[in-house]
Amino acid sequence: MLVPSRYNVSLDHGCGGTAVFNTYTCALVVLSRDQWQRYLAAGTITSLPDATHDNAIATLAERGFLVPAALDELARMNRALERGRHDSRGFRATVSLTMRCNLRCPYCYEGSGRAASAGTPEMTVGTANAILRFLAGKAAGKQYLNISWLGGEPLLATALLDRSAEVLQPALRQKGIAYSASLITNGMLLKETVFPKLSTWGITEIQVSVDVPQTYRYNRAGKPTRDRVLDNLSALTRQPQQVSVNLRINICHDDDCDFDALCAGLIERQLDKRLAGIYLAAINWDFARCGQCLPQNGNDTTSQAAQLACHRYKMRAVELGLPVSLLPSARLGCCVANAVDGVVIGHDGTLYKCLNDVGHADRGFGSVHRADDIRWENLQPWLDYSWTSRSECRECELFPLCAGDCPHKSLFGRTLTGCAEQPGCRQLRRRHLENLIYQTLALHPLESNLPTA
Ligand code: SF4
Ligand code: SF4
Ligand code: SF4
DSSP, X not given: OEEEOTTEEEEEOSTTEEEEEETTTOOEEEEXXXXXXXXXXXXXXXXXXXXXXXXXXXXXXXTTSEEETTOOHHHHHHHHHHHHHTOOSEEEEEEEOOXXXXXXXXXXXXXXXXXXXXXXXXXXXXXXXXHHHHHHHHHTTSSEEEEEEESSOGGXXXXXXXXXXIIIHHHHHHTTOXXXXXXXXXXXXOOTTTHHHHHHTTEEEXXXXXXXXXXXXXXXXXXXXXXXXXXXXXXXXXXXSOOEXXXXXXXXXXXXXHHHHHHHHHHHTTHHHHOSEEEEEEOBTTTOOTTOOOOTTOOSSBOHHHHHHHHHHHHHHHHTTOSOOOSOOOOOSOOTTTOTTEEEEOTTSEEESSGGGTTOGGGOOEETTBTTOOOHHHHHHHHSOOTTOSHHHHHOTTHHHHTTSOHHHHHHTBTTTTBOOOSOHHHHHHHHHHHHHHHHHHHSOOOOOOOOO
């Protein structure tokens, strides 16, 4: 027996049609109202023999709109997340090279007292060596080691990158352990002199952020930085080396003129063709920092105006041919915070599970200097974290897209910044998803596209 997936999101598509998006497979289909009634209306049961000689049923099953009646879809999601948590093939590390930054974005902790409260912003030679020993130890016996280097601004403190090329990479190569790395930077120092070093450092992916409006990313002398960053990206993407460059556009609040100017700047430099991808995200004022893994659908400390602008701008970017995808993708893996073989390392060698905690020594669970001395009270909650503990999430048709939201938020609420959680995420995110579906269909109209028997 096949039944409609609990993760189908159906909406009227005008002219008697219904658009259906499945949040687990992220497939989109348009059905006539009759077809929807016959196959996907609540309570519909389709017998398996029908699926073998009805092409429409076979297609709906293949794309996840129809699922076996006995399948527990929530348990399947949970298994995927648990598999991610216990994936022991490799080790993932996010390393903050410095707390220093050459910019001072108002939403980032760099602009708050937090960077200063974290003591000296520089990594010492002793800590750099201890980090390399720690990482080599964690990678032993694994198939790969993957590192995300970030700051502050990581290109202000590249000594550890040099040391990793001299010491860590050869040691891993000798043991047959694959190494890959990404760099998360504001792009100001991505100059010609740095390009040759990227391959030495083993960097295969770079993420650069810019802001809309650009006044949020002026330098410390109050001067604009965006043109320089785009010029740097233009020069970098013309290099023969194989580095995949992604641009993240932080929408701080709506400013149509500034967004248009940014798009024009990208197209003028042919970055619409050279960048691997562009992501737009409404800035969340509690969690923001250069390119960190913000939940894309934040709803509370992200302003409504910024979110609405973000949707509008995505549409405009797609129309202009920029490499932006409108529809979201499912979160079928777990973030580094919940992974058994994952860690975030502060510039002073403190071990954390989540980027949001860097600089908050009381949230650390250990140190690269004393790897056996674990503060279990700070580690265990991440390893025991349940994505499905909240009943609203268990019932929610959007669960595959957000996996119950950012675990840090669920575990600690807003205690770092004193803001309280706000309810209503499901309604708000559902509205945003519907907007994106409508926008997608406006750009790529799908007729009722089911094959018939
Ligand atoms: S958001 Fe990035 S560029 Fe801005 S101050 Fe923070 S680390 Fe620096
Ligand atoms: S209730 Fe909110 S956090 Fe939970 S799955 Fe739905 S949208 Fe995500
Ligand atoms: S807990 Fe949230 S902020 Fe932390 S790593 Fe995971 S998704 Fe990112």
